Amino acid sequence: MADIKRMALVVHSGTLDKAYPPLMLAVAGAASDMQVDIFFTFWGLPLLKKKGLKRAKLPGIMSLFTSMMRWRIKKCGIETLPNLLKAAVETGNVRIYACTATMDLMMVKKEQLIPEVTGFMGAAGFLDIASECDVQLFI
Amino acid sequence: MTDKPIPDFTLDARGLQCPMPILKAKKEIQKLEIGQILEVISNDPGSKEDFPRWAKRTGNELLGIFDENDFSRYFVKRLG
Numbered sequence A: 001m002a003d004i005k006r007m008a009l010v011v012h013s014g015t016l017d018k019a020y021p022p023l024m025l026a027v028a029g030a031a032s033d034m035q036v037d038i039f040f041t042f043w044g045l046p047l048l049k050k051k052g053l054k055r056a057k058l059p060g061i062m063s064l065f066t067s068m069m070r071w072r073i074k075k076c077g078i079e080t081l082p083n084l085l086k087a088a089v090e091t092g093n094v095r096i097y098a099c100t101a102t103m104d105l106m107m108v109k110k111e112q113l114i115p116e117v118t119g120f121m122g123a124a125g126f127l128d129i130a131s132e133c134d135v136q137l138f139i
Numbered sequence B: 001m002t003d004k005p006i007p008d009f010t011l012d013a014r015g016l017q018c019p020m021p022i023l024k025a026k027k028e029i030q031k032l033e034i035g036q037i038l039e040v041i042s043n044d045p046g047s048k049e050d051f052p053r054w055a056k057r058t059g060n061e062l063l064g065i066f067d068e069n070d071f072s073r074y075f076v077k078r079l080g
Helices: A014-029 A042-048 A060-075 A081-088 A100-105 A125-129 B021-030 B047-057
Strands: A006-011 A035-040 A094-099 A119-121 A136-137 B009-012 B038-043 B060-068 B072-077
Touching: A006 A042, A006 B072, A014 A035, A014 A042, A014 A060, A014 A081, A014 A094, A014 A136, A014 B021, A035 A042, A035 A125, A042 A094, A042 A100, A081 A094, A081 A119, A094 A100, A094 A125, A100 A119, A100 B009, B009 B021, B021 B038, B021 B047, B021 B072, B038 B047, B047 B072
Parallel strands: A006 A035, A006 A136, A035 A094, A094 A119, B009 B038
Antiparallel strands: B038 B072, B060 B072
């Protein structure tokens, strides 16, 4: 097999439109033998709370059209956000990190997060991971 | 056009949207022996670009793509 490629993703937004791309990329990467590390920070962190992915809405005034978008997503055969995250983690190639500074800021406890979270770290920790990756994306 | 390869397993991924055809294909090809052939049936238009690149990336060989009316058949030989 060729050398293992690695991808680092930063998720800093909690809206539906910005939660989908990193999770789809993570699943595609994992299925392509990539090792994927995802860092959920600032408004991305609440996505890791129980039901956080399920409750993600479109941004701003567009949030009114969230259910219409969900219906389109379902009709197109696109997976739900919780299912995408589950599929990503089940491959064994995807690791999920929660930003500890954001947990402090938003008063989020470890127990409030979904069990798929692999680890907890700050900016320097994730930069160390990202600096070894071939693909780094900030979404 | 060459003849269609004879698959050892066929995965019907019709109705699945990106990136699930690739993920399901990955799961199925790992169940095959080295040298065996996986056929994936997909109607995701992205599969045309995705499967050749995915096969190369995962160290496998895309033997061919065969278009039908509203879907395509992708034949991938497990090498890795």
